[in-house]
Amino acid sequence: MPTIKPRLSARRIAEMNLGFFGLQFSFGLQQANMGPIFSFLGANEATMPLLWLAGPVTGLIVQPIVGALSDRTTSRLGRRTPYFLIGAVLCSLGLLAMPYSPALWVAASLLWILDAANNITMEPYRAYVSDRLDESQRTAGFLTQSAFTGLAQTLSYLAPSLLVWGGISVDLIDANGIPEITRIAFLTGAILSISTIFWSVLRVRELPPDPAERALMRGEKLSVRAAWADFIDAVRDMPQAMRQLAVAMLFQWFAMFAYWQYIVFALGRSLFDTADPASSAFRQAALVTGQAGAAYNFVAFLAAFTMVPIARRYGARPVHAAAMLLAGAAMVALPSIQHPTGLILPMIGIGIGWASLMGNPYVMLAGAIPPERTGVYMGIFNMFIVVPMMIETLVMPLVYGPLLGGDPRHVLILSGLLLICAAVATLRVVENRSGRAAAAAA
Numbered sequence: 486m487p488t489i490k491p492r493l494s495a496r497r498i499a500e501m502n503l504g505f506f507g508l509q510f511s512f513g514l515q516q517a518n519m520g521p522i523f524s525f526l527g528a529n530e531a532t533m534p535l536l537w538l539a540g541p542v543t544g545l546i547v548q549p550i551v552g553a554l555s556d557r558t559t560s561r562l563g564r565r566t567p568y569f570l571i572g573a574v575l576c577s578l579g580l581l582a583m584p585y586s587p588a589l590w591v592a593a594s595l596l597w598i599l600d601a602a603n604n605i606t607m608e609p610y611r612a613y614v615s616d617r618l619d620e621s622q623r624t625a626g627f628l629t630q631s632a633f634t635g636l637a638q639t640l641s642y643l644a645p646s647l648l649v650w651g652g653i654s655v656d657l658i659d660a661n662g663i664p665e666i667t668r669i670a671f672l673t674g675a676i677l678s679i680s681t682i683f684w685s686v687l688r689v690r691e692l693p694p695d696p697a698e699r700a701l702m703r704g705e706k707l708s709v710r711a712a713w714a715d716f717i718d719a720v721r722d723m724p725q726a727m728r729q730l731a732v733a734m735l736f737q738w739f740a741m742f743a744y745w746q747y748i749v750f751a752l753g754r755s756l757f758d759t760a761d762p763a764s765s766a767f768r769q770a771a772l773v774t775g776q777a778g779a780a781y782n783f784v785a786f787l788a789a790f791t792m793v794p795i796a797r798r799y800g801a802r803p804v805h806a807a808a809m810l811l812a813g814a815a816m817v818a819l820p821s822i823q824h825p826t827g828l829i830l831p832m833i834g835i836g837i838g839w840a841s842l843m844g845n846p847y848v849m850l851a852g853a854i855p856p857e858r859t860g861v862y863m864g865i866f867n868m869f870i871v872v873p874m875m876i877e878t879l880v881m882p883l884v885y886g887p888l889l890g891g892d893p894r895h896v897l898i899l900s901g902l903l904l905i906c907a908a909v910a911t912l913r914v915v916e917n918r919s920g921r922a923a924a925a926a927a
């Protein structure tokens with residue numbers, strides 16, 4: 486008989502997800518600032534995706550192995566907690582060092598370290614939420630995680646603008662062209678990354694495995710080889726719904742990765758008529774990009790809570806499809822906007838899509854996979870994120886000039902069309918009806 490898990494209050498669900506706030510603040514800093522940092526250090530637009538290769542490659546290598554290892558870990562701290570703590574420390578160190586990069590190769594190398602640290606934390610954290618919550622509370626758990634993603638990234642995107650509004654000049658830069666406001670934002674991220682993880686670990690501890698599960702875990706050797714064998718077995722036995730989700734994930738994560746890489750350059754052209762990263766106009770474009778990112782992430786923060794009762798009633802699948810459709814239409818509209826106030830409506834659409842993207846696919850996944858293999862399947866599911874990112878990284882430099890005319894605004898239109906394709910692919914996923922019924926009854 487399955488172990489009955491104690492129901493958690495809304496406050497405890499929020500506390501267990503607080504560490505995700507710090508983790509996503511780090512991701513938000515990367516999304517908002519790595520493009521400008523690379524540009525300040527001499528990178529050009531066409532090859533920009535190659536410098537972002539760290540995220541998908543480290544995710545592809547690290548997360549499935551770490552997920553499988555965490556399924557077998559029996560430490561005194563728990564199954565998932567050791568990975569949270571190691572990842573949080575490494576992430577904080579990477580954030581501290583990044584804005585002091587003296588050359589492009591240093592920034593690119595630090596991004597590899599930073600992404601490896603985030604990936605060590607990411608899927609064990611998602612598995613922890615699935616482990617800790619009863620099936621009827623998982624929708625609330627994952628969408629609360631999505632809400633913290635929206636709130637964290639709102640603040641991380643907005644951090645440079647808040648510092649400017651507080652009196653620090655956007656034109657106060659070091660010898661490498663990196664603004665002082667970027668350094669302060671990354672220092673803030675380093676503090677939040679480690680402190681919020683520790684808070685979640687201390688306030689909502691993992692549940693100990695039941696005796697049968699513990700005996701099974703102790704009977705399996707904890708090693709990379711064993712984890713790799715478990716990974717191969719899990720791929721072979723992958724549930725149908727998870728295979729179907731892979732198609733939607735291909736479209737949506739290719740689109741989002743391209744959007745993050747090129748949004749600052751697109752707004753530089755459409756709003757400020759500049760493509761020069763050394764100009765004051767480009768730094769203004771970077772600030773507006775941060776403000777727009779904060780807007781869509783704040784919408785995501787609100788939308789995630791709104792989606793909980795809707796997803797319980799109608800299921801995660803149709804809600805996610807509708808959200809991808811809205812986000813796709815918003816991205817297609819972005820290049821035609823010529824004043825910052827016109828960004829508000831598109832950011833609402835993208836925010837709704839982002840809230841759904843960070844929550845609803847995991848609701849569908851959690852209802853389709855065996856609980857004892859949550860870690861490895863969460864790691865494999867992350868491959869459905871990083872493989873599209875790798876494809877985008879390799880394809881975009883080839884098509885940016887010949888097919889997209891060297892114009893970042895055309896990248897946004899392509900991204901919007903791909904999100905619409907993701908909406909269609911989501912409707913083909915066979916959702917776990919029993920899990921949906923349990924959630925609706927909660």
